[in-house]
Amino acid sequence: MAAKLGARVLAGLVAFSLWLPAQAGERIDWLKKLQPAVVMPSGKGKLLKVGIADFKAAGEMQTPAGPALAYEAALQESKTGISVRAAELSDFPALVVWLKFEQAVPKAEMGSAYLVNAGLEMDQPREFPRVLSFGMTSFAPPHDKIVPSAGPVLFFNDRFESVMVSPLDHFLVAMMEAEGQRFRAGLEGDLKSIPAGFEQPLVFYFSKGIRQSFDDWGVLLRKWYKKERPGAYDDVGIAYLGYWTDNGAYYYYKTEKGMTYEQTLLQVKDEADRLKVPFGYFQLDSWWYPKTTDKKTGIGPVDWLSHFLFGGAIKWEARPELFPNGIEAFSQKLGLPLIAHARWFDQKNAYRSDYKFVDGEGMRRPAFPVEDRFFEMLMSNARQWGIRVYEQDWLDAQWRMIPYLRESVEAGEKWLDAMSRAAxxxxxxxxxxxxxxxxxxxxxxxxxxxxxxxxDDYMAGMPKQIHWIPFTKTSMLAWAVGLYPWKDTFLSSTGERVVRNERRPEEETLISILSAGMVGPGDRLGFINQPLLMRTCRKDGLLLKPDRPAMPIDRMFIEHKTLYTIITEVKTGVGTYYYVAGFNIYPAKFRERELLFSELGVAGERLVYSWNDKKFQTRKDRIEYPAKLDIYRSAYFVLVPENRDAPSLLGEPDKFVTVSNARFKSLESAGGRLRMTLSGVAGEELTLVFRAASRPVARVISGARLVDSSYEESSRLFSVKLELTSASAALEAGF
Structure with a gap:
């Protein structure tokens, strides 16, 4: 039975479908060549290894991802207490393997001497000698070797043919590791027992291209759990420009001299209003609630350090000396919703008399709430106070500090279940x-x-590769599972601090908006950079962003001599716009100036607009980086679909994302005219730029006033200035 690729996957796979193991039995034969075996606890902290002799066809079956061809494994020893089955999915180039524990594994047989206590072991695939994995720690940092992790692990070669290996359930207790030239995937070693009937699925997904591999694997994962990706503007955090006070922001555990936090932040809001910087929310970090190490104010460098090392939360309520009238009153004065930070709770927290907690271990003295109603209480209060996004921080730290979460197959999942349901x-x-x-x-x-x-936390003045490379690579993982990546705050101006001064605010802003996620500066009073921040949003603060996060091109995952290059896109009715940014992270390696579209994953020709130089390049099949670029500076390009019989739209040249679906609700070309529907705010002024061989004519159909238009023959650029008179406008430009 030939595997049929699903419609959503097919478009990305056609170009290399010949490589994929598509025929019935090919994927299971591939696994057999890796000499798979089952590893399991055998008592006294040791592992028993039993080889898989064969996989036998067992007919067809249904999975959450559609029909599949089933297989039953024959183990070399029959009395293991574990059975193995597999399935070649019909609608995806993927193989799923289930390990089922037919008998309970009691505490006496478990041991934590191994990272993987039970699972599947196999040879590392030689045809895929390169690796991309993610560290089992905060922010899931990327690695180019196998490191202990829940997954996923991408094996690939220099042609970017790949296989992705990951758990398909019980993600929190999953673990993968290298064992010499072998690879193990299964359950983590801190489990104290495994119940009878427990089943752990693993998936092997075959694809090509690094970004494409994550996209394809993500489609399968989201289909398996029927998850729809959140809309680009589904909550206030990902929809609007916001103001942040977390680590790296100027007012992190710091206020203006002589002011409370409430007074300081209200001053920030007043200044933003005067500058016409339309913040849509404010974020409150861990300074806003009482912790064990608070002294008088809970702010300042000494208190911050003690909070970092020790300070569990005592209450998740506003400190009265910082917000005398509470968070709800502050939110009302601010006139904006809030994003609020939360961390772990201390063992001496104020809730223990009403809710059950389990104590953790270590100098931070953590305690974990085990009742769902605790999160119901937190979220109910949050909603009343004007909080719309709950920021749960220190997640991995809590996982490490609370053994209770790691010792059963369900405790960690119940924690995140309860949090999500309550919110x-x-x-x-x-x-x-x-x-x-x-x-x-x-x-x-x-x-x-x-x-x-x-x-990791933003640190102005630090080498940018510490943040930008992990951010854009781990964004692939976030996007695959249906999440918008968040870079963290930044300073939009130079000179806000003497130490930890931000010298590249333009690049910090650019990489933030290209993430398709949040944009959240944390500036000092007097340093809010209005012209720069307004490159990211409309007059009302709605972000003008791409359709998906910018991610590294495939070439960034092997040796190269060009700029660190990321790409994203916006799909429209006249074609796809691509946004390409190259960052000079390693100046000594920058030798190759040209990047062909084929290296970017872009098909066909495009007009190439240099955002930095404000002009189009001559070639239509490549971008040309400048000969010189200062360290951590960027070269930024817009690849514009070319219309043959109508003007080609560059979009808004003063915005980083010149054509965003938040602005251009529709675009269509017909009869020598380009028609568009625009979205914005009444009174908002727009400048639109087109490229045309001769001067076009612009005509407002509705919702706007034509202020001016001009055409420059040498550059063939046609500029139109509009003032919106309503939230929606229609315009056409043509001959």
Missing amino acids: ARQGMTIQYCMANPGMFMQAVKYPNITQVRTS
Whole structure:
């Protein structure tokens, strides 16, 4: 039975379908060549290894991803207590393997001497010598070797043919590791027991291209759990420009001299209003609630350090000395919704008399709430106070500090289940921060987890490769499981600090908006950079962003001598716009200036607009980087679909994403005219630029006033200035 690729996957796979193991039995034969075996606890902290002798066809079956050809494994020893079955999916080039524990594995037989206590072991595939994996720690940092992790692990070669290996359930207790030249995937070693009937599925997904591999694997994962990707504007955090106070922001554990936090942030809002910077929300970080190490104010560098090392939360309520009238009154004065930070709770927290907690271990003295109603209480309060996004931070740290979460196959999942359900009942969404890879994948089960941090805390003045490379690579994992990646805050101006001064605010802003996620500066009073921030949004603060996060091109995963290059896109009725940014992270390696469209994954020709130079390049099949570029500077390009019989739209040249679906609700070309529907705010002024061989004519159909138009013959650029008179306008430009 030939495998049939699903319609959503087919478009990305046609070009290399000949490589994929598509015929019945090819994927299971591929696995057999890797000499698979089952590993399991055998008592006294040791592992028993039993080879899989064969897989025998067992007819057809149904899976959450559609029909499949089933196989039953024959083990070399029969009395193992584990059975193995597999399925070649018909609608995806994937193989799923289930390990079922027919008998309970009691505590006496478990041991934590191994990272993988039970699972599948096999040879590492020689045809895929390169690896991309994600560390089992906060923010899921990428690695080019196999590191202990819940997964996924991508094996690939220099042609970017690949196989992705990951768990397909029980993500929090999954674990993968290298064992010499072998590879293990199964359950983590801290489990104290495994119940009878427990089944752990693994998936092997065959694809080509690094970004494409994550996209394809993500389609399968989301279909398996019936998760729809959140809309680009589904919550206030991912929809609007916001103001942040977390680590890296100027007002992190710091206020203006002589002011409370409330007064400081209200001053920030007043200044933003005067500058016409339309913040849509404010974020409150861990300074806003009392912790064990608070002294008088809970702010300042000494208190921050003690909070970082020790300070569990005592209450998740506003400190009265910082917000005398509470968070609800502050939100009302601000006139904006809030995103609010949460961390772990201390063992001496104020809730223990009313809710059950389990104590953790270590100097931070953590305690974990085991009752669902605790999260119901938190989210109910949050909604009343004006909080719309709950930011759960220190996720991986809590996982490590609370053995209770790691010792059973269900405790961790119940934790995240309860959090998600409670927030959903209040109409709230959640941001994961400091999540490990298992938590990324677990989010595929929750419709209201919309965003996740994919890089470490922002530190102005530090080498940019520390943040930008992990951010854009781990964004592939976030996007695959249906989450919008969050880079973290940034300073939009130079000179806000003497130490940790931001010297590349333009690049920080650019990489933020290209993420398709949140854009959240954390500037000092007097330093909010209005012209720069307005490159990211409309007059009302709605972000003008691409359809998907910018991710590294495939070439970035092997040796290269060009700029660190990322790409994203916007699909329209006249074709796909691509946005390409190259960052000079390693100046000594920058030798190759040209990148062919084929290396970018772009088919066909495009007009190439240099955003930095404000002009089009001559070639239509490649981009040409500048000969010189300062360290951490960017070269930024827009690849514009060319219309043969109508003007070609560059879009808004003063915005980083010149054509965003938040602005251009429709685009169509017919009869020598380009027609468009625009969205915005009454009174908003727009400049649109087109490229045309001769001067076109612009005509407003509705919703706007034509202010001016001009045509420059040398550049063939036609500019139109409009003032919107309503929230929606229609315009056409043509001959």
